[in-house]
Amino acid sequence: MNSPSPEGLSILFADDEKELQEIARMELPFYGHRVTVCPDGYTAVAALEKDRFDCLIVDLDMPGMNGIQVIERAATLSPATEAIVLTGKRSLETAIAALRFGVIDYLSKPCRFSELNELLSRVAQRRRLKQRTAELQRLERSQSSRHTQIVGESKSMQGIAKLVSRVAPTNSTVLIRGETGCGKELVARSVHEKSLRCDKPFIAINCGALPEHLIESELFGHVKGAFTGADVQRQGLFEAANGGTVFLDEIGELPLAMQAKLLRVLESGDLRRVGDNQITHVDTRVVCATHRDLESMVESGSFREDLLFRINAFEIHVPPLRQRVQDVMDLARYLYLRHHPEHASIESIFSTEAIELLLQHPWPGNVRELANVIEHATILCEYPPIMPEHLPKHLVERRLRRDIKAATSEPVVVPLREAPKSLKELEVLAVQEAVQRHHGNKAAAAEELGISIKTLYNKLNSVEANNKKAA
Template identity: 50%
Template structure:
């Protein structure tokens, strides 16, 4: 027997005949499905209260509750579960009643195995189409005003694009690092679009924007009555992303408890709704991003070390604009095209003084700050040429550099760091030393990282700390 082409289903089978339950337990897994069997309707409802199912096969004539009564209960507890009713005593009235109550299909026993397989494939196909519809909706939202895309010709951006092309077709978990506003979400979306899951849903979630008391329910879903206000069953974002990609932005904001649940999913592929006892499997690729130093968080016991290694299978660094200033005019013109598409008239041009002002600025807010500046300039220029005066010149000066330190040759041959006034902390001294080494190598970060004995990525993180201090 061939496996269903649309992915395995989690199936509940309820029938009082032992040999039929044995048959389903043996044959359905051969098609790639998971199956739970029950001898009567009450047992089926208890199984549904413990977990979730994509489909339910219910015999109409069972001890206690009938299949029709169980169907009505399923409509209340789990409306997303597709119910197939089976009976050896078919009547037109029973079939009509079943379909009116929301049954997916109605089969007469003994049904042919091929007939059952066709119905299950239809359920799997419906699930696949639902996911594709979610993917299409995500793309349409992203396409408003022009589809966002990675833009850059500098060597550092070419390296990023090469890494994306390398890892996108795999199933590896990826950690995207970089400052706020550098486009980490765009890197994740591009990776999804170039993956084998591109026709399925891309579900982004900002872990830092969700209230702590709701984020578990948002990610994993909940059972009706699991907590105050849980009036219905709710799918979590892991379920919504089934077959596709889930992007966890600001993953460093997750609590320790949620870190455990995320690690469990990454290791087993299983999730469990809040209020349920039984886990179920979901096929989701996870991409993560953060602007925080996770290694430092691990050292301070704020982030689980095992989870850090699990999400850091592959690492991509999203560089800030100040490290790729040659890309700023290119990005600005790309944004002009997007904004101009929303209004009639020609695309505004960038005057030379505007280009100089754009390049001179350090863009502490990165791409988001640039996007706001260009949109503002487009409005002020009224469709004409954009000059420096149209840019938010109040904040277009260079960022004040980190105060330089006095470095003089020491007897040991290494740089001597002038101790600042007051009582410096170990962190202060560390950052001062990094500044001195960077000045010694005239900003050459690979050379500085080699002398410091740290990775280039760690050096970038330390530089970010310098710029925030």
């Protein structure tokens, strides 16, 4: 006699014979399984539309919708559900039809439920192996892939990392808010990578980058002939990401007409391709991002309130880089190592002077601007440390103007071609400008700069010494 299964399965049992229905209700729970019994194919499909099952056990010869038709619908509605066929006509034709739709096995009627449970035990074993494989793949990705890492030791970024860890394993819709370039897509990718969907596609789309007449086709697909140029049927992003995650960046740019259609997909999982009368069901998680004030847009009538409620199930706010200066160097190192992972063992990738320039820059372009700055530096710097001369000129010029402005009541404009290459040169230039303004009166210049006359002479003497060496 078979003992109860240590790992029960969720089973959908569909058969038109009342006697088998009653036996299934009694026997399958005895083996530790959870069972939903349906008297026909239509009821079974309705159950598949509402719930997910580990295994489908279906009679092949039911009136109305037969077992193969149920299995065909199950392949679309719940691809992970494995199927077992019960039939009184065990033949080659039956086996071929079953295998065509991925049926794992079939039993001839009358069958013993102990035999059926042996098949279910193998189903459970396969599921455990798949889950273990998925876990190992997730572990491998987490160890080898750094492109989704949330970088930063600031309190705000550590808080975001915790929020991502909490929401990622769920199916909740996530809304990520923050300025342009602050790293919203990185957070979205992290949500996907830490979710149970991480082995499925992550597809991102910028809602503001597509022409209005193409958005519906991009999101939901189209059939052949739906519009001029639709020469072939095409999947939309939601279908392409089925089982995974769709990232809708700049959701606030979505036209009102598309907002209504998106809301329907979010609520039911059902979509209709452009030009198609058939409904397609998808299981896709949605993560959205915006830099816009969606509440104000709701008040002005340019964003649907019901859609805002739907996408804002869980909110994450990413602060601008200027509000988390302590993260700048962690990010800079991380971005540099993306270009040169072979330098990971080098402790000092940036010189002290370069660090000062990076920390004092206000970063109006946020992380995106920092990424461009580091890419510029990696092109010019063959090997660490990165020096000020490897950084874009606008960083050096901004620091130069700030220092000179602090030393004089009149701002001094220095052309880019004359921008100094080090902080020491910045100091010397400020001293020389002050002496020039006071017509050679070094005491007055030192007083204006707030330094001693001795320090001023030291600065000037160092210039003379360097000039003599150069000569």
